[in-house]
Amino acid sequence: MSQFADVTVLKQANVYFEGKVTSRKIVFPDGSFKTLGIMLPGEYEFGTDAAEVMEIMQGTLKVLLPGAEWRTVTAGESFDVPAGIRFKLVVETLVDYCCSYIR
């Protein structure tokens, strides 16, 4: 799916790591939401509340989830992130992503 129709977009961006990671929230008619974001090259640590599916539309990163090994994820691939954990990313080339929050 190359676009999301009938959604609400929050006007203000989310800005993390001095702008090296930014995203915008889109809300679907059923109340579920996703963020569309950009990560510039760098090393980041994030925490989750809800479980997430991270889909990478552009770029390459390495992800380290608890209890797993570093794994490379590239354009066209996704990875699951459990709820309530912390995880590490190394973004190698600019990443354009879509993060779906699982309820």
Added chain:
Amino acid sequence: MSQFADVTVLKQANVYFEGKVTSRKIVFPDGSFKTLGIMLPGEYEFGTDAAEVMEIMQGTLKVLLPGAEWRTVTAGESFDVPAGIRFKLVVETLVDYCCSYIR
């Protein structure tokens, strides 16, 4: 207005200047569109096709339009950009913007 309802969002970002400027296109039911974007600090030159209204939600920049002097624009302010011109921006602190394209 803090959000846009009943819109279509293109999933893939627009990426310029090696990711220092990124934006996402949102399309309204009447076919008009806007982009929501982030500009990191730096100096940029852009060209327009359509006329634009640039609204700055966060940050500070200086803009140089043809025939005008450098002007500082900050959060909560907007500036108009004519169609078919080139103009310069100096982004001083991370800018979160909404660009409306005038038909």
